[in-house]
Amino acid sequence: MKRASIKDIARLANVSHSTVSRALSGSPLISPETVSRIRQIALESGYRPSAAARSLVTSRTSTIGVVVTSIADPFAAEVVLGIEDAANERDYSVLLANSNALPERELKVVHAFEERRVDGIIVTSSRVGAVYAEVLSQARVPIVLLNNQHPSEFMHSVMIDNFAASFAATRHLIDLGHKRIAYIGDRFGCQSDTERCGGYRAALEQAGLPFRPEFLVPGNGGPDGGATAMGSLLALPNLPTAVFCYNDMTAFGAMGAASARGLGIPSDLSIVGFDDLFFAQFSAPPLTTVRQPMRDMGRLAVENLLKLLAGDSAVPNANVPGELIVRHSTAPPKETN
Amino acid sequence: MKRASIKDIARLANVSHSTVSRALSGSPLISPETVSRIRQIALESGYRPSAAARSLVTSRTSTIGVVVTSIADPFAAEVVLGIEDAANERDYSVLLANSNALPERELKVVHAFEERRVDGIIVTSSRVGAVYAEVLSQARVPIVLLNNQHPSEFMHSVMIDNFAASFAATRHLIDLGHKRIAYIGDRFGCQSDTERCGGYRAALEQAGLPFRPEFLVPGNGGPDGGATAMGSLLALPNLPTAVFCYNDMTAFGAMGAASARGLGIPSDLSIVGFDDLFFAQFSAPPLTTVRQPMRDMGRLAVENLLKLLAGDSAVPNANVPGELIVRHSTAPPKETN
DNA sequence: CTGAAAGCGCTTACAG
């Protein structure tokens, strides 16, 4: 049994399908009685307007495309929750796609979004390089990048304030009395990493602490990278007493590696993460970290996207502050040297 | 600048738009030269077919709707990753919606899916009651429930084998020498909970161990529920030496509460979870748990949905085996009593 | 207040 169309309703109501269309869309032209009669019939017949037919004429789909590297990444998941909530409130739907960081997938995803004529696109914490930026802009719709480098003036962005948050995280360690503080980063060259590292170095400098190149080691954003990086830090002749990590995942891996070598956290080594994933409160020990308001950032991304869609030409890029959450992975250093 | 349509290509190629349509869709009717000429022009003009226009005539959208309670739930996120991967491989897109366990959201989501004419729907680990089942079936498309009760014969389901997996988990504790084993469940009445509890009791019975009603306490699927439940367990005059938890989240909360009261895990108390979330390896201590192949279950859900869509009337409900993963939250009990 | 007509961008019988 096919779905009822506007024509079916028209027949039942003895009016033209134009009238049905108007009545259902709340046009003030139609008489109140006609409207309620038509609405009643539509309700009874389980009528649902066809979004496809409507968007064919309005050339809007009320859907937004969201690309994440992987929805299984807890950061992305929280952001997407915020996106979907905000979208839903405004009667937008979200088309979700994982790029898996594969260029061919990224391409395919954008094609799918183009064919489905999404009204706008949000890209979350992927590494949007120049090539992908080019591909994305072919979709000719507003694009909001979340925690991404913003390579082009055509793309709006929502970013955590990496510099200030990292400064505060490092400052926390310094205030505790640490003088030998290391930084485990992401893969080299990613903008967030550069900015977080910048905040770390600025805090060191402001406190008059020397910057030691051997205390700066790259990771890969995951626990394995954190573990490996911690390994090379622990091979140093002079160990750090504290480590600021690019993100929580990195910190989890780093803590695991340090514990495995018999170091107590925070007694021997303090650790700070970045993100405040849900699990940061359950790690061993609960992690001191910088909270990113992930859901709010997701919401903000859709709000700004919608403004862009509405033709607002002056939507400023958003810079969102982080918040230091002190838990049990940080403490004063053992000996004051 | 508007997107090129089939008519624009037709004009450029000096053919009718019917020919363009056929050439682009690979119809064998069109001569090879014409096909490649048209394809070339389409490529140059950045042509993308309009999914809306196509689905208006084919009445298929190549879109599947996915409802989760919350995408921020790591279980749901892993499942959705599997769903999206499998869908993408078959050139389907996924429309994602969070119900937040709110009836009005559930209703709205289904309406959105209906208007967008999704080809099928997957509902993940929500509590699909009779009312929602009714609402869902109004969409008149195939529905696959993942780890949900299957209230109607019209809905296909993919389920973890709760009974066997819980039996194995409890059996592991028994083999370790535990005789006083508690179970922290989900909210009362959920089917997964009933089945997991069933496996627990069957293992007890098979080992000749008495079932103690006071060792059976409900949670709520989250860490807070696990913590509360652990609290009431620890108030008992005779403590259990091991606790099997409904899921990992519950176990995390339970472990936290036990540790907070000075109990060593696993020295004083063994804990087993269910799910094997990514973080189970990073908890304090790393959690012994039952692994659900979440991504594969997601993939299976779309495979079966697509079979249903293809008109296959005999797609059997899937029962997926879990796998016990032994980590460090379980050990033999202290004193053999 | 209501209707007839055109058109959004496709696919697909029906003719040739």
Add this chain to the structure above:
DNA sequence: CTGAAAGCGCTTACAG
């Protein structure tokens, strides 16, 4: 092998 025509389910000027 190709084209003209109809139609999918809507919205929206244009008339009345």
